[in-house]
Amino acid sequence: MSVKKAQRLVQEIGASLEDYARIEAQLIAESCSPPTPRDIFWRAANEMIVVGAQQNNWRLVSMAYGKMAFTLFEEDQPHYQLAKESKRASIMGYMESRAAAKRPLDGKVLRILANACCEECEHFHLREYTFDEALEQAPLPPAACSRGWCNCCWDNARSKPVQMAQEKLARNPFRVDLLEPKKKSY
Ligand SMILES: [Zn+2]
Numbered sequence: 001m002s003v004k005k006a007q008r009l010v011q012e013i014g015a016s017l018e019d020y021a022r023i024e025a026q027l028i029a030e031s032c033s034p035p036t037p038r039d040i041f042w043r044a045a046n047e048m049i050v051v052g053a054q055q056n057n058w059r060l061v062s063m064a065y066g067k068m069a070f071t072l073f074e075e076d077q078p079h080y081q082l083a084k085e086s087k088r089a090s091i092m093g094y095m096e097s098r099a100a101a102k103r104p105l106d107g108k109v110l111r112i113l114a115n116a117c118c119e120e121c122e123h124f125h126l127r128e129y130t131f132d133e134a135l136e137q138a139p140l141p142p143a144a145c146s147r148g149w150c151n152c153c154w155d156n157a158r159s160k161p162v163q164m165a166q167e168k169l170a171r172n173p174f175r176v177d178l179l180e181p182k183k184k185s186y
Helices: 001-011 017-030 037-054 058-074 080-100 131-137 162-170
Strands: 110-113 151-158
Touching: 001 017, 001 162, 017 037, 017 080, 058 080, 080 131, 080 151, 131 162
Parallel strands: none
Antiparallel strands: 110 151
């Protein structure tokens, strides 16, 4: 991973170039060998996960886990667990925003959008879940996903029409349209 890429990733997860420099200095102080740009990004992402969880900022947590997972995916390393954490944080984010808006937390409030991910994930498309079911079953990303990087995401089950949800999907930072399914890596 280049310095440029690591710095971009650090900014994408909500940290700054000052954070990048601070973490680099910390890692140098901790060990004699200089850290790689990837080491710096990794530390920054872990920091963000802690800070995000403390502040109930689950979007931040989901983003940090998601970028770590995607890095592993690009490196052809197993990324399933981190992708799972990213999706879990996304559920927490929906829960938190409903709670903040004083809206009821019961009922089938979440649904899955498979976003034409793969044949296996299509089975989950528009399936609705309560928060408890979503957290307990943690269906995303489906273990059977054959696309390599799963395009499925959580959505508000009450948001209509589906077209709106599709626009939202287009803004999904983890959506990878041009990527050909390369292999089953889960
Ligand atoms: Zn899939």
